[in-house]
Amino acid sequence: GAVVSQHPSWVICKSGTSVKIECRSLDFQATTMFWYRQFPKQSLMLMATSNEGSKATYEQGVEKDKFLINHASLTLSTLTVTSAHPEDSSFYICSASRQGGLYGYTFGSGTRLTVV
Amino acid sequence: KQEVTQIPAALSVPEGENLVLNCSFTDSAIYNLQWFRQDPGKGLTSLLLIQSSQREQTSGRLNASLDKSSGRSTLYIAASQPGDSATYLCAVGDQGGSEKLVFGKGTKLTVNP
Numbered sequence: 001g002a003v004v005s006q007h008p009s010w011v012i013c014k015s016g017t018s019v020k021i022e023c024r025s026l027d028f029q030a031t032t033m034f035w036y037r038q039f040p041k042q043s044l045m046l047m048a049t050s051n052e053g054s055k056a057t058y059e060q061g062v063e064k065d066k067f068l069i070n071h072a073s074l075t076l077s078t079l080t081v082t083s084a085h086p087e088d089s090s091f092y093i094c095s096a097s098r099q100g101g102l103y104g105y106t107f108g109s110g111t112r113l114t115v116v
Numbered sequence: 117k118q119e120v121t122q123i124p125a126a127l128s129v130p131e132g133e134n135l136v137l138n139c140s141f142t143d144s145a146i147y148n149l150q151w152f153r154q155d156p157g158k159g160l161t162s163l164l165l166i167q168s169s170q171r172e173q174t175s176g177r178l179n180a181s182l183d184k185s186s187g188r189s190t191l192y193i194a195a196s197q198p199g200d201s202a203t204y205l206c207a208v209g210d211q212g213g214s215e216k217l218v219f220g221k222g223t224k225l226t227v228n229p
Contacts, residue, residue: 006159032215043205043221044160093159101215104150104165105207109158 002028004096006108013084013115021079021111023094029074030096034105035067038091050077084115118143122206122220129196130228137191137223139206144184147209151180151191153202154222160205164191168211196227 003026013019023033032051036044048064050056050071058064066088068080077096081088095107119142129135139149148167152160164173164180166189172181179192193200203224207217 034215034217043219046216049216091157095160095217097215101147101209101217104148104162105209105217106162107152107160112157 002096002098002103002106004030004094004106004108006094006111008111009109010112011114013113015085015115016083018080018082019084019113021081021092021094021113023077023079023096023108025075025096025106028096028098030077030098031074031100032097033071033077034095034097035069035077035079036093036095038093038110044093047079081113084113086115089113089115118146118208118210118218120206120208120218120220122204122223124223125221126224126226128226128228131196131198133196133227134192134194135196135225137193137204137206137225139189139191139220141187141189141208141218144187145211146184147211149180149182149189149209150207150217151178151189152205152207154205155202163204193225196225198227198229200227201225 005024035047047062048056048058052074056069071077093110095105097105121140123138150165151163166182177194182189203222205222206220210216
């Protein structure tokens with residue numbers, strides 16, 4: 001089955017530093033990757049959609065300069081949280097799809113970011 | 117704008133019970149519908165994917181149905197086990213080609229031994 005690997009699973013960083021999260025599709029080529037944020041006891045909030053080789057499309061209210069997304073290949077997308085602050089602490093999850101979502105969506109295991 | 121609602125928000129049942137989780141959506145023009153489970157602090161695990169042209173899908177003790185015209189889907193879990201305890205999320209795929217998923221808020225299931 002389709003597998004998406006997300007790293008790191010958790011990270012603690014100091015306020016003002018940047019953190020990069022990787023999302024890889026291991027056994028399929030992901031034409032589209034998605035980044036979500038999840039607050040405690042809430043559902044997923046879509047942050048942005050990225051297609052390989054093109055700029056990410058951000059959802060309303062998401063700061064593109066703070067959350068940098070790069071989708072350099074069909075198997076790798078990265079989310080960089082720049083100049084992180086405590087309010088950026090959250091659970092970030094990526095997902096990947098192929099052929100326009102025909103085969104559904106596969107999610108990574110998530111990254112718990114804590115900014116101190 | 118598509119909205120997805122899941123009822124109930126939480127459910128607690130004794131082990132062995134059969135149960136039904138409900139999902140409703142406001143726009144019937146969907147591409148597909150997917151059920152996921154999420155364990156605390158973990159990512160999402162796909163359970164069942166139903167294409168818009170399908171009526172149901174089955175995997176083991178799980179059966180998901182889809183009634184597009186009424187905007188409803190149900191996830192049936194047979195002979196529930198404590199290991200089934202998790203949050204179950206229903207997500208609808210957009211037919212418009214954006215590939216976006218719209219999620220419900222989930223049903224938190226607790227199966228008591």
